[in-house]
Amino acid sequence: MGNLSFDFTGRVALVTGAANGIGKVVAEYLAAAGARLVLVDRSEAVHELAESLPTQVLSRVQDVTDEAAVIATLQATRQRFGGLDILVNNAGIGPLDAAETMSSELWDQTQAVNLRGVFLFCREAGKTMLERGEGRIVNLASQAASVGLAGHLAYCTSKAGVLGLTRTLALEWGPRGITVNAVSPTVVETELGRYGWAGDKGERMKALIPTRRFAQPEEIVAAILYLASREAAMVNGADLRIDGGYTAI
Numbered sequence: 001m002g003n004l005s006f007d008f009t010g011r012v013a014l015v016t017g018a019a020n021g022i023g024k025v026v027a028e029y030l031a032a033a034g035a036r037l038v039l040v041d042r043s044e045a046v047h048e049l050a051e052s053l054p055t056q057v058l059s060r061v062q063d064v065t066d067e068a069a070v071i072a073t074l075q076a077t078r079q080r081f082g083g084l085d086i087l088v089n090n091a092g093i094g095p096l097d098a099a100e101t102m103s104s105e106l107w108d109q110t111q112a113v114n115l116r117g118v119f120l121f122c123r124e125a126g127k128t129m130l131e132r133g134e135g136r137i138v139n140l141a142s143q144a145a146s147v148g149l150a151g152h153l154a155y156c157t158s159k160a161g162v163l164g165l166t167r168t169l170a171l172e173w174g175p176r177g178i179t180v181n182a183v184s185p186t187v188v189e190t191e192l193g194r195y196g197w198a199g200d201k202g203e204r205m206k207a208l209i210p211t212r213r214f215a216q217p218e219e220i221v222a223a224i225l226y227l228a229s230r231e232a233a234m235v236n237g238a239d240l241r242i243d244g245g246y247t248a249i
């Protein structure tokens, strides 16, 4: 592990989609920095991760779109840890299809995981954070929130929604001690990134990114940790793009 040094001693952080990819690396760094964790994923592998971390962890296997399960997870979080300081809405899916053949099921599922799930966790975590008058929420958006990507219609739409949600919550909850921000990566070297950008398509994409490469999970985690830290108290409603300059063009 590299040196991404913010102090999260004693803080309680909930990470969704924690079993793989960016979420797993966030969990590892938060644990190493002293946070206590609530790890959520639809995959059972989240339990294995929980056991490997050097901190107190509550791991929950659930779908982020399931409202009752989200409410139950926040209740369990309060019972176990007394409250919640940090929420990282990271779970997401990135299916591919041409617009003219995309099924309504694929569309609905993408909006449900990438947008409804974020809304549900924000609403339920927000209630707890508002009681204390303090909190940090970091939502995983994407460069796809700000530019169109052919073949990624449902994904781009959902991530644009994440930015709208982030900005609006920042206005509603900023005065009450909670900051709400987004990070927007370019393609990241994870399962989701490799699926969406395999082969020639990926090489063409790299050629359009000014830094000429995809991102590593740690490069996204560095920004998430900053936005989750006490030091970022004045950053609110931001969309921090970690895209090698792709959207600067």
Ligand SMILES: NC(=O)c1ccc[n+]([C@@H]2O[C@H](COP(=O)([O-])OP(=O)(O)OC[C@H]3O[C@@H](n4cnc5c(N)ncnc54)[C@H](O)[C@@H]3O)[C@@H](O)[C@H]2O)c1
Binding pocket: 016, 017, 018, 019, 020, 021, 022, 023, 040, 041, 042, 043, 062, 063, 064, 065, 089, 090, 091, 092, 093, 094, 113, 140, 141, 142, 143, 184, 185, 186, 187, 188, 189, 190, 191, 192, 193, 194
């Ligand atoms: N990898 C990229 O290229 C990239 C680029 C920009 C943004 N992002 C965003 O970053 C976030 C993390 O992506 P990643 O690359 O680490 O993905 P990943 O596929 O490697 O991991 C995603 C995790 O989320 C979990 N998950 C998916 N749907 C779920 C659901 N309904 N309920 C509970 N858990 C669920 C999966 O089981 C998995 O563990 C996503 O929101 C993604 O859209 C990724």
